[in-house]
Amino acid sequence: xxxxxxxxxxxxxxxxxxxxxxxxxxxxxxxxxxxxxxxxxxxxxxxxxxxxxxxxxxxxxxxxxxxxxxxxxxxxxxxxxxxxxxxxxxxxxxxxxxxxxxxxxxxxxxxxxxxxxxxxxxxxxxxxxxxxxxxxxxxxxxxxxxxxxxxxxxxxxxxxxxxxxxxxxxxxxxxxxxxxxxxxxxxxxxxxxxxxxxxxxxxxxxxxxxxxxxxxxxxxxxxxxxxxxxxxxxxxxxxxxxxxxxxxxxxxxxxxxxxxxxxxxxx
Amino acid sequence: xxxxxxxxxxxxxxxxxxxxxxxxxxxxxxxxxxxxxxxxxxxxxxxxxxxxxxxxxxxxxxxxxxxxxxxxxxxxxxxxxxxxxxxxxxxxxxxxxxxxxxxxxxxxxxxxxxxxxxxxxxxxxxxxxxxxxxxxxxxxxxxxxxxxxxxxxxxxxxxxxxxxxxxxxxxxxxxxxxxxxxxxxxxxxxxxxxxxxxxxxxxxxxxxxxxxxxxxxxxxxxxxxxxxxxxxxxxxxxxxxxxxxxxxxxxxxxxxxxxxxxxxxxxxxxxxxxxxxxxxxxxxxxxxxxxxxxxxxxxxxxxxxxxxxxxxxxxxxxxxxxxxxxxxxxxxxxxx
Numbered sequence: 221x222x223x224x225x226x227x228x229x230x231x232x233x234x235x236x237x238x239x240x241x242x243x244x245x246x247x248x249x250x251x252x253x254x255x256x257x258x259x260x261x262x263x264x265x266x267x268x269x270x271x272x273x274x275x276x277x278x279x280x281x282x283x284x285x286x287x288x289x290x291x292x293x294x295x296x297x298x299x300x301x302x303x304x305x306x307x308x309x310x311x312x313x314x315x316x317x318x319x320x321x322x323x324x325x326x327x328x329x330x331x332x333x334x335x336x337x338x339x340x341x342x343x344x345x346x347x348x349x350x351x352x353x354x355x356x357x358x359x360x361x362x363x364x365x366x367x368x369x370x371x372x373x374x375x376x377x378x379x380x381x382x383x384x385x386x387x388x389x390x391x392x393x394x395x396x397x398x399x400x401x402x403x404x405x406x407x408x409x410x411x412x413x414x415x416x417x418x419x420x421x422x423x424x425x426x427x428x429x430x431x432x433x434x435x436x437x438x439x440x441x442x443x444x445x446x447x448x449x450x451x452x453x454x455x456x457x458x459x460x461x462x463x464x465x466x467x468x469x470x471x472x473x474x475x476x477x478x479x480x481x482x483x484x485x486x487x
Numbered sequence: 488x489x490x491x492x493x494x495x496x497x498x499x500x501x502x503x504x505x506x507x508x509x510x511x512x513x514x515x516x517x518x519x520x521x522x523x524x525x526x527x528x529x530x531x532x533x534x535x536x537x538x539x540x541x542x543x544x545x546x547x548x549x550x551x552x553x554x555x556x557x558x559x560x561x562x563x564x565x566x567x568x569x570x571x572x573x574x575x576x577x578x579x580x581x582x583x584x585x586x587x588x589x590x591x592x593x594x595x596x597x598x599x600x601x602x603x604x605x606x607x608x609x610x611x612x613x614x615x616x617x618x619x620x621x622x623x624x625x626x627x628x629x630x631x632x633x634x635x636x637x638x639x640x641x642x643x644x645x646x647x648x649x650x651x652x653x654x655x656x657x658x659x660x661x662x663x664x665x666x667x668x669x670x671x672x673x674x675x676x677x678x679x680x681x682x683x684x685x686x687x688x689x690x691x692x693x694x695x696x697x698x699x700x701x702x703x704x705x706x707x708x709x710x711x712x713x714x715x716x717x718x719x720x721x722x723x724x725x726x727x728x729x730x731x732x733x734x735x736x737x738x739x740x741x742x743x744x745x746x747x748x749x750x751x752x753x754x755x756x757x758x759x760x761x762x763x764x765x766x767x768x769x770x771x772x773x774x775x776x777x778x779x780x781x782x783x784x785x786x787x788x789x790x791x792x793x794x795x796x797x798x799x800x801x802x803x804x805x806x807x808x809x810x811x812x813x814x815x816x817x818x819x820x821x822x823x
Binding site: 271272273292293294296297298301302303304312313314317318321322324325327373377 | 704707708710711714715717718719720721722760761764765766
């Protein structure tokens with residue numbers, strides 16, 4: 221199977237600080253790939269480069285074999301949707317108006333909403349559990365609800381490739397699980413190639429088919445959750461001792477941080 | 488999308504109410520003044536024309552002035568709404584990026600350096616000054632093929648400060664007696680409302696407002712920030728350039744015929760947002776109608792409030808408008 225999105229040797233610098241130092245990644249249709257790595261390891265930058273909003277100093281992202289930056293903006297947005305970490309909101313806009321903006325690339329500058337647009341927006345609101353909040357202003361809902369609205373915008377936009385940058389950071393357990401269920405459905409039914417950057421190692425092991433671990437702008441490991449989530453890899457990347465075992469209920473890898481020796485001696 | 492339909496009915500009601508308010512303001516403006524005109528006389532003059540004094544006053548003096556107020560108020564409010572989205576800054580107004588300073592320098596230069604009879608070219612000079620300074624700000628703010636809101640505001644402030652210095656120099660170095668006219672012009676004045684001026688201004692306001700309306704979905708996306716707009720598929724640099732140049736053209740063209748009228752372009756967009764929300768397909772028409780009605784009414788007050796002569800309409804807009812819009816913004820606080 222050919223990857224939907226593929227990149228090799230990506231290098232990106234902010235000024236003279238090299239944030240990506242030759243990263244490669246493949247995203248396959250129907251598959252959820254999880255991007256792990258400590259703060260500052262380059263996850264957001266990698267998503268920025270893959271989505272075309274950042275231009276790499278070297279390397280290139282290929283979307284269906286074509287350089288991602290060679291696509292016209294609107295066509296690109298119909299094929300790839302991406303969700304960033306923050307949503308500044310100083311102007312009144314309802315949740316529904318915001319989610320409907322995800323259809324921009326499908327509707328064009330002047331065209332009205334088609335039936336499909338309405339159904340997609342409706343479906344996205346439902347999937348994100350926002351149907352009852354649709355009339356609320358974005359500035360009047362919680363950070364977690366706003367994060368779900370951003371995810372709903374991306375779902376409404378759709379596309380063959382979907383990139384999520386820490387989409388569950390503000391979510392409670394129930395909505396984290398709901399997010400991963402939604403993403404699993406997007407991959408399973410619509411065949412989307414999904415990339416999720418996250419800090420939630422165990423939950424990602426539960427839902428991710430493939431894991432990429434970044435450390436200091438390089439790929440530290442990639443493969444199945446079992447292959448990547450080992451005490452050695454995690455200690456090398458995060459500098460934290462963990463125990464990795466199998467969740468007896470699901471069989472998925474489970475990562476438990478161990479208290480540091482210093483703390484244990486003192487107690 | 489039931490929200491759009493339900494909101495649509497409410498939006499049409501708001502738009503109809505604003506249109507009715509504008510029509511009322513225009514009628515009031517045409518009927519008010521030293522020569523009293525009854526409502527019947529007004530309708531008569533409009534439908535049949537005529538040569539009697541009231542009809543001539545209405546048709547050649549008051550109506551052009553009222554229509555000028557409508558065009559200027561509507562254009563300022565539209566332009567302000569666009570700048571607020573473009574700069575993602577609720578404090579933006581049509582003058583923020585150097586249009587006012589450029590227009591003032593152009594108008595003062597026309598007053599000082601051209602023969603006294605040449606006041607007819609003052610609007611053209613003001614427009615030229617506004618257009619040049621808006622273009623200068625845009626080009627100075629460009630870097631790496633794009634403009635950022637932060638750099639636009641920074642360059643607007645720098646260019647504005649420089650133009651202010653030029654204005655002060657011109658005022659202090661000019662011979663006495665030539666300046667008061669230009670200073671009064673700076674305070675904003677709709678007295679230039681001749682049918683010819685209205686005809687010159689109309690295509691700019693109609694074309695500019697329509698162009699902004701066509702950009703409305705792009706402006707919606709820009710409100711979310713450039714990264715979000717980019718991800719949603721917007722060609723952000725092209726939309727920003729188009730919206731910036733259109734909004735500046737609108738502001739420059741109305742400044743040229745009416746001077747600097749403050750408050751409308753800053754506050755009316757917020758008032759309109761409180762009524763119809765931030766989606767620009769609704770906001771821009773609502774802001775245009777609200778700004779138009781508001782400025783026509785302000786001009787009626789400016790013409791009639793003082794027995795000793797006209798007040799500058801720019802003073803009236805802020806004085807009478809601030810309490811009203813404070814009420815509207817506090818009431819609409821739930822949406823903001």
